[in-house]
Amino acid sequence: MPELGPVTVSIAAGRPDSGVIAVNIPEFEAQTGIEVRLEEGPWESVQEKISMDLMAGVGRYDVIWLPTSWAVNWEEYLVDLKPRYDKLPEAYKEDYFPRTIELNTFDGKLLGLPFKFWALGLFYRKDVIEGLGLSLPKTMDDYAEVLKAVTMDVDGDGKIDQWGTAVTTSGFLCLDHYLQYCNAFFDPKSGQPHAWSDVEGKPTLDADWNIEALQWLVDRFVVDKSLPPQSLELVGYDNLMLFLSRQLGFYPGYGCDYIQMADPAVSQVVDYWDVAPTPVGPHGVQLGHSGGQGLGIPTTSKHQDGAWLLIKYVCGVEGVKNEMRYCTLECPRKSAYEIPEAHPKVSKVMLTAMLGDPETGTPAQMPSEVKTKAFAKVGDFLTLAVYEAFSQKKTAEKALKDAQEASLKELEKT
Numbered sequence: 370m371p372e373l374g375p376v377t378v379s380i381a382a383g384r385p386d387s388g389v390i391a392v393n394i395p396e397f398e399a400q401t402g403i404e405v406r407l408e409e410g411p412w413e414s415v416q417e418k419i420s421m422d423l424m425a426g427v428g429r430y431d432v433i434w435l436p437t438s439w440a441v442n443w444e445e446y447l448v449d450l451k452p453r454y455d456k457l458p459e460a461y462k463e464d465y466f467p468r469t470i471e472l473n474t475f476d477g478k479l480l481g482l483p484f485k486f487w488a489l490g491l492f493y494r495k496d497v498i499e500g501l502g503l504s505l506p507k508t509m510d511d512y513a514e515v516l517k518a519v520t521m522d523v524d525g526d527g528k529i530d531q532w533g534t535a536v537t538t539s540g541f542l543c544l545d546h547y548l549q550y551c552n553a554f555f556d557p558k559s560g561q562p563h564a565w566s567d568v569e570g571k572p573t574l575d576a577d578w579n580i581e582a583l584q585w586l587v588d589r590f591v592v593d594k595s596l597p598p599q600s601l602e603l604v605g606y607d608n609l610m611l612f613l614s615r616q617l618g619f620y621p622g623y624g625c626d627y628i629q630m631a632d633p634a635v636s637q638v639v640d641y642w643d644v645a646p647t648p649v650g651p652h653g654v655q656l657g658h659s660g661g662q663g664l665g666i667p668t669t670s671k672h673q674d675g676a677w678l679l680i681k682y683v684c685g686v687e688g689v690k691n692e693m694r695y696c697t698l699e700c701p702r703k704s705a706y707e708i709p710e711a712h713p714k715v716s717k718v719m720l721t722a723m724l725g726d727p728e729t730g731t732p733a734q735m736p737s738e739v740k741t742k743a744f745a746k747v748g749d750f751l752t753l754a755v756y757e758a759f760s761q762k763k764t765a766e767k768a769l770k771d772a773q774e775a776s777l778k779e780l781e782k783t
Contacts, residue, residue, distance in 0.1 A: 389485065389692035390434070390664075390683055397682045403675050419443075428669030431676040435481040435665040437472050441738040448666040449478040453677055464686055468724055468733065469701035472661040481663020482684040483701040484692060488722035488734050489549060489647055489657030490715065492612065492620040492630065494519075496641040497531070506648045509553055509585065509656065512619075516595040519618030533595035534619040535611050536586060538759045540604035543752045549621055549657050550586055552735040553650035554578040563736065565751070572747050572780070574754070575766070575773040583765040587758050601759055613638060621647055621656060624699040624719040627712060644718050649731065659723045660737035661701070699723075747776040 387409045394405045408430075410418070416439060422429045423446035440447065451474075454462070469483040491505075497519050498505065506512035516533025523531045536546040551564040555578045561567050565574060573579070590596040597603070597611065612620035613629060613636045620626070629635050630642050647656040664680045666673055682688050689702045699719050700706070706716055725733035754768035763771070 392691045392694075393683045393688045397679060400682075401675075401678055403678065405679065423667055423669070426669050428667065428671055430667055431670040431672045432664050432679055433667060435473075435663045437481070437660040437663070437736070438738045440473065440480040440663070440665065441475055444475055444478065444480060446667055446669075447478075447480045448668055448670070448673065449480070450482055450666065450677075450680075451477075451479040454479055454482065457681070461681075461685065464702045464704050466701055466703065466720075466724065469661055472659065472736065473663045481661070481665040482680050483661050483663045484684045484689060485662040486659065486699050486701050486723050487623050487661070487737070488659040488699065488719050489621050489623060489655075490644045490718040490722060491647045491656075492622050492626065492642055492644050494612075494615070494618050494638060494641055495643040497618045505645045508648050509650045512648045512656075513585070513589065513593070513595075516589060516619065517593045520593070520595040529594070530616065532597045532611075532617055533589065533593075534617055534621070535597050535600060535603060535608035537603040537605065537607060538601055538756050539752060542605055543755055544748050545658075546608070547583070547586075547751070547755050548737065549647075550582040551579050552654055552658050553648070553656035554582045554585070554652070555650070555654050555735060556652045557654065557732075558652070563738070565747075572773060572776040574747070574751055574776060575769040580766050580769055583755065583758050583769060586755075587761075587765055590759055591761065601756070615641070624712075624715050627715045644715055646718060646721060646726075646731070647734075653730075653732070655722065655731065655734045657722060657734040658737040659734040746779045750775045750779070 387407070391407060394407065397403070398405060408418075409415075415434070419430065419433050419439075420443070423443055435443075435447075465483065466486075469486050470479065472486065473479060473481045473483050493505065498515075501518060503515055503518055504511075506515050518533075520529060520532050522529055536550075537543050548564065555561075555564045559576075559578075561573065561576075564576065564579060565572060567573055586596075590600055597616070608617070609620060609622060609626060609629065611617045612622075615637045627644070630638055633639050649655050664683060666676045666680070670676050684701075686702060686704055689700050689705045690708055693700050693705045693708055706720075721731075722734045725731060750772040751769075754763075754772040757763045757768040758765040762768075
């Protein structure tokens with residue numbers, strides 16, 4: 370074996386993202402003799418470190434953790450893995466769900482080899498739904514009604530203490546939550562690849578479906594009051610914490626969220642939760658979004674052969690099974706679902722969300738990634754628009770039109 374040198378992997382901290390890779394490192398090092406140095410940190414700080422390294426051409430990292438929503442805007446700094454991937458054994462490639470490869474492919478280039486995908490299911494309190502004799506929502510109109518129905522005073526003190534659902538209105542997950550609803554109202558006949566941008570990468574923040582989605586959320590908060598009054602203060606995973614503490618009836622979430630729901634140390638809903646497909650909007654598109662996480666190689670990597678060996682191992686059949694055992698339930702490989710740790714109900718719902726359902730004609734959830742220059746800044750304008758609409762400083766339409774105008778001015782600078 371040629372001298373490959375140490376391989377540095379930069380990924381986010383915490384479960385499941387850093388852990389699902391870390392579980393594979395000892396065996397990989399034992400088999401190859403290659404040292405792996407693992408850098409961890411919160412999503413935002415890791416993204417900033419990787420972005421600065423790529424743009425400066427420093428070459429600090431040989432392998433980078435690569436959500437598709439980042440990869441789409443880093444294309445020029447990443448090695449196209451397709452030539453290496455094409456040479457892999459057919460059994461290795463055939464075990465992948467094809468769409469997970471598609472999610473990591475941009476302009477014909479495979480930027481990351483998938484080790485995980487994400488899509489959303491509708492987690493719900495079965496004790497509440499069954500206790501009230503409610504049906505699970507199939508459409509967004511149904512969802513609005515059932516959210517209102519489960520909002521109530523549970524302990525009898527005259528104050529509402531259980532709400533329909535929750536979204537964050539600031540912080541890095543605000544856009545994640547808002548996009549779920551924009552996709553539900555998106556019109557596929559528009560020809561756009563994404564709710565927030567057109568085929569040329571120009572922002573379309575004030576498109577009709579985005580205004581409709583934001584107005585739908587504001588109506589739930591202001592009119593129906595089926596979102597918590599502290600919605601303007603929620604950040605990060607606060608909505609998941611509210612669900613775990615039995616303060617919400619519904620939580621649109623990822624497969625990995627099941628781990629916390631099933632953990633009695635942090636969850637009060639261990640015996641009271643279930644999961645179903647998310648409702649669809651007026652144009653037949655599901656609430657939610659889908660994307661992937663892969664491992665990619667920067668063009669500045671000094672040890673690209675060693676990097677590829679690590680990627681092949683972590684993303685291979687046994688590597689992904691190890692990840693499934695660790696905690697994730699959104700695996701890109703078919704064989705991973707054969708192991709006992711694969712929760713059958715959660716896995717089925719998430720796979721259907723990612724792949725679509727031919728029997729019902731429900732399409733796969735819309736992609737997460739937004740391909741537009743300077744989207745980080747555009748995202749700031751969009752987050753501000755959500756906050757302004759929720760706080761009723763502006764109408765949903767006015768807030769998004771202002772965000773669109775500011776975004777176009779920003780893009781002119783770049």
